[in-house]
Amino acid sequence: MIQLPDSFSYFRDRETLARSQVLRRSWPFLLDLCVAGIGLACFYAVVQLARYWFGHPMPEIVISLSPSALPRYAFYSVVRIWLAYALSLIFAIGYGYTAAYNRRVEALMIAGLDILQSIPVLSFLPGVMLAMVALFPSRQIGVEMGAIILIFTGQVWNMAFSFYSSLKSIPRELREAATIYRFSPWQRLIELELPYAAIGLVWNSMVSVAGGWFFLMACEMFVLGSRDFRLPGLGSYLQTAASTGNAEAIIWGLFTMIAIIVATDQLLWRPVIAWSDKFKFEQVETTSRVRSPLLHLFQHSRGLLNLRNHTIQPLAESIYQRLAENRRRIAANAVPLTQEARKRRDRWNNTLRAVTVIVAVGGVLYAAIHALSLLHEVRRSEFFEIMVGAFATFLRVNTALLLASAWTIPAGVAIGFHPRLARIAQPVAQIAASVPATALFPVVLIALVRIGGGLGIGSILLMMLGTQWYILFNVIAGAMAIPTDLREVAALFKFTTAQRWKTLILPGIFPYLITGLVTASGGAWNASIIAEYFHLENHTLETVGLGAVISAATDSGKFQILLLATIVMAAMVVTINRLVWRPLYRLAETRYKVGA
Incomplete structure (x- = not known):
């Protein structure tokens, strides 16, 4: 059996390492291409659907069995x-x-x-x-x-x-x-x-x-x-x-x-x-x-990862922070209601509730009379x-x-x-x-x-x-x-x-x-x-x-x-x-x- 020299093994290992680095660099790019292809296909489907839906209604449709x-x-x-x-x-x-x-x-x-x-x-x-x-x-x-x-x-x-x-x-x-x-x-x-x-x-x-x-x-x-x-x-x-x-x-x-x-x-x-x-x-x-391979695709796509890290998460955090600040500000500036103001609020809520119930009951009675x-x-x-x-x-x-x-x-x-x-x-x-x-x-x-x-x-x-x-x-x-x-x-x-x-x-x-x-x-x-x-x-x-x-x-x-x-x-x-x-x-x- 022929023994390969150590230098040959060294260059073979270097070549394998270089190939794996190229694959690691190209794999996320391929994932991004797949995600982009899915997005373009969805856009084309929406365009075709809009043309059909917003066209004039068809008077009689014959279903083809072909x-x-x-x-x-x-x-x-x-x-x-x-x-x-x-x-x-x-x-x-x-x-x-x-x-x-x-x-x-x-x-x-x-x-x-x-x-x-x-x-x-x-x-x-x-x-x-x-x-x-x-x-x-x-x-x-x-x-x-x-x-x-x-x-x-x-x-x-x-x-x-x-x-x-x-x-x-x-x-x-x-x-x-x-x-x-x-x-x-x-x-x-x-x-x-x-x-x-x-x-x-x-x-x-x-x-x-x-x-x-x-x-x-x-x-x-x-x-x-x-x-x-x-x-x-x-x-x-x-x-x-x-x-x-x-x-x-x-x-x-x-x-x-x-x-x-x-x-x-x-x-x-x-x-x-x-x-x-x-x-x-x-x-x-x-x-x-x-x-799921598809879930792996979406989780490891660089484009979606950047969108999530630089857009969705910062936006969600800013919304949560703003909501928390608004709650703290409202709680700090809240003035305790007097007994008279509390009574006025309760009267207004009861009136609004009564009007809503009357309108709902009236609508139900109107429909029930026509149904009867x-x-x-x-x-x-x-x-x-x-x-x-x-x-x-x-x-x-x-x-x-x-x-x-x-x-x-x-x-x-x-x-x-x-x-x-x-x-x-x-x-x-x-x-x-x-x-x-x-x-x-x-x-x-x-x-x-x-x-x-x-x-x-x-x-x-x-x-x-x-x-x-x-x-x-x-x-x-x-x-x-x-x-x-x-x-x-x-x-x-x-x-x-x-x-x-x-x-x-x-x-x-x-x-x-x-x-x-x-x-x-x-x-x-x-x-x-x-x-x-x-x-x-x-x-x-x-x-x-x-x-x-x-x-x-x-x-x-x-x-x-x-x-x-x-x-x-x-x-x-x-x-x-x-x-x-x-x-x-x-x-x-x-x-x-x-x-x-």
């Missing part, structure tokens, strides 16, 4: 879903924050949230769509905004419940620390409340986006009386393919949707999950972390049909919840406790949750008919496919939020499986589980409008149920039946929430709350 139309349709649908998600996130944070910290309106707001989540998407449809078209009569953006708001109504409620539940379960010592350091409300939101609620918001965001895909077909293509609203998109493509029985088009549409969902999981949800893991409330750091005038047109036979349908849907909803809970609770705990399993199961669950069951429903119906079943059984399956993910993703979030030190104590004392479930797992996931069950219950009622009334190859299949009544009333333009059926559905959901879920929420806030 695979070449899928990229454009997919782009439009993705934009609608993510704009609806942005609206949902803003609304959820504002609504949950107000409900959690304003005791005077807390009960009213939570009751309103119960009612709103129980109203089906199609019940929002007439008012929302006609209002948006009237607001933008000469632009395509009117119909687009209507579809986005309809998707918003299918996404937002579980996020609002999640944020509200997280705020109510913040440990007392963290609140006391924020008070001692004199955090402003804005600083407390940024530094404490949003980080503590991050894990629940992330997983509920995933299921909300999945819910947006579920209702996409109903929001992009629907009939309102004599008017046929159609928007170019993946949902209208799949609905057209399902109604015509075009199996090839259904396969192409599902393939495109699954590709988008996989890309979303890798490019968005995996980085966000890895990022939110640092907000876990624990005293012992976990040994296994979720990792519509209800006079409902015949007795139609009323009995609605009540029988409500009972049938009630049984289907609870059956779907029991069957969904039987597998989602153990599966969610297993995924939340094992990061390696989560890396495989979480993308699969995200794909399964996002694929609209309505696109697969023709195949399910044909199989059920062949084995002697029908839409009565198929509707329970469709409800499960649309709502079981609310429970699964909330249980995963709850399992991931259980502190690592508590799990290590359970292992140290060698708890049996039954002891771990009774002492650690069920109490730990309880607040998240209740949130998942509440939103799954509302989602199952909402899904009944699709599960109990389905168009297949120019035929309409329906079964006895409240959802079928609402869908049929929307198709025929019978607004009086639509209104009464919506009121009955909302009343049933609110009653169940008051009698069952609200006491469980209070139990989660008081007994099953993580604290030091």
Whole structure:
């Protein structure tokens, strides 16, 4: 064997060192190029979208089933879903924050949230769509905004419940620390409340986006009386393919949707999950972390690092400092109110409150009078049909919840406790949750008919496919939020499986589980409008149920039946929430709350 001289080894080592230094210098530059490319792609997408939205409305849109139309349709649908998600996130944070910290309106707001989540998407449809078209009569953006708001109504409620539940379960010592350091409300939101609620918001965001895909077909293509609203998109493509029985088009549409969902999981949800893991409330750091190449890209980009260090952080610090100085100045210059001034202030506040209540009550009474005038047109036979349908849907909803809970609770705990399993199961669950069951429903119906079943059984399956993910993703979030030190104590004392479930797992996931069950219950009622009334190859299949009544009333333009059926559905959901879920929420806030 030939021995190389020492001088050769020296020069080889110098060359390797020089090459590694070049790579270290060039790698951040490549990261900056990737970030710049992403920014330019987003700018181009905004320009193309603005040209379409602010153009003249299209009188009649024919949905092409050619695979070449899928990229454009997919782009439009993705934009609608993510704009609806942005609206949902803003609304959820504002609504949950107000409900959690304003005791005077807390009960009213939570009751309103119960009612709103129980109203089906199609019940929002007439008012929302006609209002948006009237607001933008000469632009395509009117119909687009209507579809986005309809998707918003299918996404937002579980996020609002999640944020509200997280705020109510913040440990007392963290609140006391924020008070001692004199955090402003804005600083407390940024530094404490949003980080503590991050894990629940992330997983509920995933299921909300999945819910947006579920209702996409109903929001992009629907009939309102004599008017046929159609928007170019993946949902209208799949609905057209399902109604015509075009199996090839259904396969192409599902393939495109699954590709988008996989890309979303890798490019968005995996980085966000890895990022939110640092907000876990624990005293012992976990040994296994979720990792993401894209998160590494953003964290090690020199351009983004300079932007954060030289712009965002100094700006945030200056804002916090200015707010603190203003509070100190106001406290120093504050003059104690005299008893007479205090009385005048209280009189003014009471007057303002009374005027607000009078205006609100007047508006409600005005709307109620007009609604009652519509209800006079409902015949007795139609009323009995609605009540029988409500009972049938009630049984289907609870059956779907029991069957969904039987597998989602153990599966969610297993995924939340094992990061390696989560890396495989979480993308699969995200794909399964996002694929609209309505696109697969023709195949399910044909199989059920062949084995002697029908839409009565198929509707329970469709409800499960649309709502079981609310429970699964909330249980995963709850399992991931259980502190690592508590799990290590359970292992140290060698708890049996039954002891771990009774002492650690069920109490730990309880607040998240209740949130998942509440939103799954509302989602199952909402899904009944699709599960109990389905168009297949120019035929309409329906079964006895409240959802079928609402869908049929929307198709025929019978607004009086639509209104009464919506009121009955909302009343049933609110009653169940008051009698069952609200006491469980209070139990989660008081007994099953993580604290030091």
